[in-house]
Amino acid sequence: MLKIKGLDKRFLVNGREVVALQNIDLDVKKGEFITIVGHSGCGKSTLLKIIAGLQSQDVGTITCHDRQILGPGTDRGMVFQEHRLLPWLTIRENVGFGLQGIDRKEKERLVEDHLRLVQLEGFGDAYPKQLSGGMAQRAAIARGLVNNPEVLLLDEPFGALDALTRIQMQKEVLRIWEEEKTTMILVTHDIDEAIYLGQRIVVMSARPGEIKAVIPVESSNAKDRGSTEFASIKKRVLRHFFAEEEWAAVEYAI
Template identity: 55%
Template sequence: MKDNNHVAITNLSKTYKKQNSDVLALNGITLNVSRNEFLCIVGASGCGKSTLLRILSGLDKEYNGSVSVGGTKISGPGLERGIVFQEHRLLPWLTVRDNIEFALQTGTQAEKANLIAGHLKLVGLAGFEKAYPNQLSGGMAQRVAIARALVNRPDILLLDEPFGALDALTRLKLQQQILAIWEKEKTTMIMVTHDIEEAVFLGDRVVVMSERPGTIKKEFEVDLLRPRNRSGVAFQQVRKEIYREFYADLM
């Protein structure tokens, strides 16, 4: 039976204090995410999509409304939720292996070694255990960050524009790799991005957010077979519909 409420967000609002005034960042967000779904959230810069991920990760606990995973309210960070940021945020004084081990909370040394080796293989970096972050390309460093986020076998992986700082070719390669990981690990993926083509290529569903204060303007089911052909007519039609919705406020 499909779990349509694996992640449940109900009437979520978020207000920031800025000097002597309040800034409404999110306003009345209601959204359900199914188990094993790949959900992409698109929106302009400043619309609150990264704030939404921070709330889902438990890093931001000051909000109104309800946010739960598996029926349990989120009260802070948890091992069932991994997160990958736009910057890899690896610790420069630690090797690749030690950066991943830093995230591991339990297990014997042998168990940790097996998990680290398995996840480096998963992201295509077997053999780079002893490398330091400054010895890696941007794409390789981001793959280490993905391995670190997955090493505790989370139910949900949150992706905050993880490929935004990469060159176009590396970005395409990592899109393919994150899909392969998703298909193998069956992890629920929630990604925020400003790249509509990326969202259509990756997502089972694409949610379009309004400009600040962020609300959900429209949801699109992406009913396209995988692997998806970016130049195909069906792909371009979905992309065009989302672009039309995305830019409606600017026209």
């Protein structure tokens, strides 16, 4: 449903051209959960913003259901690392903020349905400052899903959370994906998170960002962080980040 072909992106920094992304080719199937992992600064968040239509590429094409992406659209929702809820609106108002052109009763139904989906029923009248970080991110996910997008894009949405809350939020997103079957693309620097959530892991190189490998996560046992399958996939991902002479020390450490 989503096709990226020959995509390049460059920026001008102090008058010097910097290549952020280079020759990106990727096909994403409907209902698939893709995770993108790579070093900080490798262009993975830039790629997500291009898919969202918030930035434009310099070379290449990107289409959703054969329609070229030229800007933002309701067919793509996005969740950022910070929840970015409007502090003067209630959670209910934040979730429904982007719903336009429908009658009041339908809007109320959709908002309440999505509050239930992220397990925030009973918190609709609260304000963002009254919620924990994890609850605020749930509200942001509900806001991203309420328009029934074709694709939900998640840009390191758990990066600001503590370790235990992060694991709980990973479980919540996996539950929501299994229930809704919305196509999801998540960017992260956390390899464990990429394995736990993704059906396929896209491994990106350091800048200029290129796709070094696409690793499938096929076995349900691979979602068990203590399984040999999980460890094996983690080693495959890590090998792409270290030169051979460094790998022995890294392998020993994990």
